[in-house]
Amino acid sequence: MKRLFVDVERCLSCRSCEIACAVEHSQSKDLFSSLKEEPGPRSRTKVERDTKLQTFPLQCRHCEEPYCIDACISGAVSKDPETGLVILDEDKCVGCWMCVMVCPFGVIRPAKEKKIALRCDLCQDNEIPACVAACPTKALFFGELKDFKKKLLERKDTKSKVKV
Amino acid sequence: MDYLIIGNCASGVNAVEAIRGKDQKGKITVISDENYPAYCRCLISNYLAGTRKEKDLLLKEKNFYQDNSIELILNKKVESVKPENKRVVLSDGKELKYDRLLIATGGSPKFLGVEGEDKYGIFGFRTLNDAKEILKLIPRAKKVLVFGGGLIGLKAGYALKQKGMDVEIIVKSPRILSQVTDNDSAEMVGRWLMENGIKIRTGLAPKKILGNKKVEGVLLDNEEKMNCQVIIIGKGVRPNMDLVKDSKIQTHWGIITNQYLQTNVENVYAGGDVAETTDLITGEPTINALWTAAAEQGRIAGLNMAGEGKKYPGSIAANSIDFFGLPIISLGYVRVKEKGYEEFVRRQPGIYQYKKIVLKGNRLVGVILVGNIENAGVYLALIRRKVDISGIKDILLEDWFDYSKVSELLEQKEGFRETVSLQGDLVKMA
Known part of the structure; x- marks a missing residue:
């Protein structure tokens, strides 16, 4: 199963x-045109900083047992x-904010202007998610877990830090 | 194996799915006293308001029962359960046998207990039929009185206001939402509702319902008469547990369950608004009559009925609602009356924002969010996992507070990672 992984070092x-x-x-789906749209474009992924000020990208993790479904x-x-x-299914969403x-x-975001919850869908219609394609440092990786592990191990600089 | 499920809502449907996931051969029968396939009960207010059509209320796709080989019996009430014979008795006298039983009969609205309550035009607002009946009355009705300032009453009032009716909420206590908010946030939400045209009066209760066969008005306990054509009762629900009253199945607030959602009878389980479970915060037995809790209980009960042996961690009070675009979330224990709790509050009444956190020792036990509800689930996770928050007390109220600030605290907790996919694990790998 293909998933989104983050190499936070990058x-x-x-x-x-x-x-x-x-x-x-x-x-x-165009940067400049989208700025004029009403409601405006909103991201479903976010990059935060943890208490050590380490960068911390966050998006839906597609949990094994998702609380949001219940x-x-x-x-x-x-x-x-x-x-x-x-x-x-955004057509069914009523914006009750239970999820x-x-x-x-905290990766499901209430879009009050649209009365629906926004969440990462891994850009299902695309070959790779838009965020992965846009990442200039290749910190975002879309693929199988084993391939991500392999990629991390290939990098000498992180080898010592990664527990695979 | 014969599985019998009484109830066709959040708990029942989730149980069915869980059972089918583990046992493709067993016979599953679902009995409902309503005449519809499972629908989204919480959306009857959206249906009443006209923002959702009846066909959009279906909880599952059209062929759900067929695809899962489920026998669905509609419009039948289960009168009694006879665990010694492993049978249930229906209202028409027919008996059904089972090997595993789930009681997910839900709750019924409490009554006002005043004279004239049998008149036409009084609704508990619990079922799709309630909403349909109210819709029939709308063309000739102008005024709606809602008795009770709880979530269900307010949701009905909000829906009817959207339909253009004159809505007045009448509450006995000094404020609305007394179960899930504190004074300041209730005042804020009340002011917001009034600004949007809903009237609210406190400290009053009905004494008598006026009219012949149909509701025409109400006599209040201050002897004031008010005209109205529709009355909504929002006084809470009581569990539908009459069916076990002559059996050996034990009840207290609701049907008593253990950590596997089993009753005191081995092959009988309970879930949803009829089930008494342990409150995660207080540790006391309680009924948290919430969709979220019902769905989770149904799923876990279903798994256990099919032999899984999965523990239910306990229920937690958690409510989310949106009135006229103002979101309100209440988590855990927020109505602090006694000593031993610490409260931190940020009020911004001008922009309708309010944030309150309640701590007991080093644990977060309650949160109220009005206006800005982002990251609400992070707080709920801290409450649910009983995280020691002594190191992050000072940032809990900040708007930039989010998961990244507590990931290490949460991920140390047993069971937390089980709910998380590998996508999450690897974020922290490097």
Whole structure:
């Protein structure tokens, strides 16, 4: 199963992923046109800093046992049995914010202007998610776990720090 | 194996899915006293408001019962459970046998207990039929009185206001939302509702419902008469547990369950608004009658009915609601009356924002968020996992507080990673 992985050592907190995500999920899918849209483009991924000021990219983790599925009162959230992705049917979402209330990672964002919850869908229509394509330092990786591990081990500088 | 599920809502449906995930051969029967396939009960206010159509209320896709080989019995009530014979008795006298039983009968609205309550036009607002009946009355009704300032009453009032009706909330206590908010946040939400055209009066209760067969008005306990054509009762719910009253299945606030959601009878389980579970914060037995809790309980009960042996960690009070675009989230224990708790508050009444955290020792036990609700789930995770927050007390109220600030604290907790996919684990690998 393909997943999004983050090599935090490479992340510079430039937030290119946030912009790419917002544009990809806009109506026009174009940076400049999307800025004029109403409601404006919003990112579903975010880059924060932890208490040690280490950069910390955050997005939906497509949990094994997602709290958001139990919490959804409109049957809008489900787990794809094949891909394992936790997907929101935006047409069914009523904006009750139950999923926002239970997500332990705080990665489901209430879009008050649209009355729906926003969450990462790993850009299912694209070959690779927009954030991964936009990352200038290749900190974001989309693929199988074993390939990500391999990639990390190939890098001498992180070898000692990575527990694989 | 014959599985019998009484109840066709959050708990029942989740149990069915869990059972089918583990046992493809067993026979599953679902009984409901309503006449619909499972629907999103919490969305009946959206249906009433006209923002959701009936077909959009379906909880599962159309062929759910067929695809999962489930026998669905609608419009039948289970009168009694006979665990000694492993049978249930239906309202038409018919008996059904089971090997594993789930009681997920939910709750019923409490009544006002005043004279004239049998008149047409009084609703508990619990079922789709309630919403349909109210819709029938709307063309000739102008005024709605909602008795009770809880979530269900307010949701009904909010829906009817959107329909253009004159809505007035009448509360006995000094404020609305007394179960899930504190004074300041309740005042803020009340002011917001009033600004949006909903009237609120406190300290009053009905004494008598007026009218012939149909509701025409109310006599209040201050002897004031008010005209109205529709009355919504929002006084809370009581568990539907009459069906076990003559059996050996034990009840207290609700049907008593253990950590596997089993009743005192081995092959009988309970889940949802009828089930009494342990409150995660207080450790006391309680009923947290919430969709979220019901769904989780149904799922875990279902797994256990099919032989899994999964523990239910306990229930937690957690509510989220949105009125006219103002989101409100209440988590855990927020109505502090006694000593031994610490409270931190940030009030911004001008922009309708409010944030309060309640601590007991080094544990977060309650949170109220009004206006800005981002990261609410991070607080809930801290409450649920009983995290020692002594090192981060000073940042909990900040708007930039989020998961990255507590990831190490949470990820140390047993069971936390089990719910997280590898995508999460690897973020912290480097």
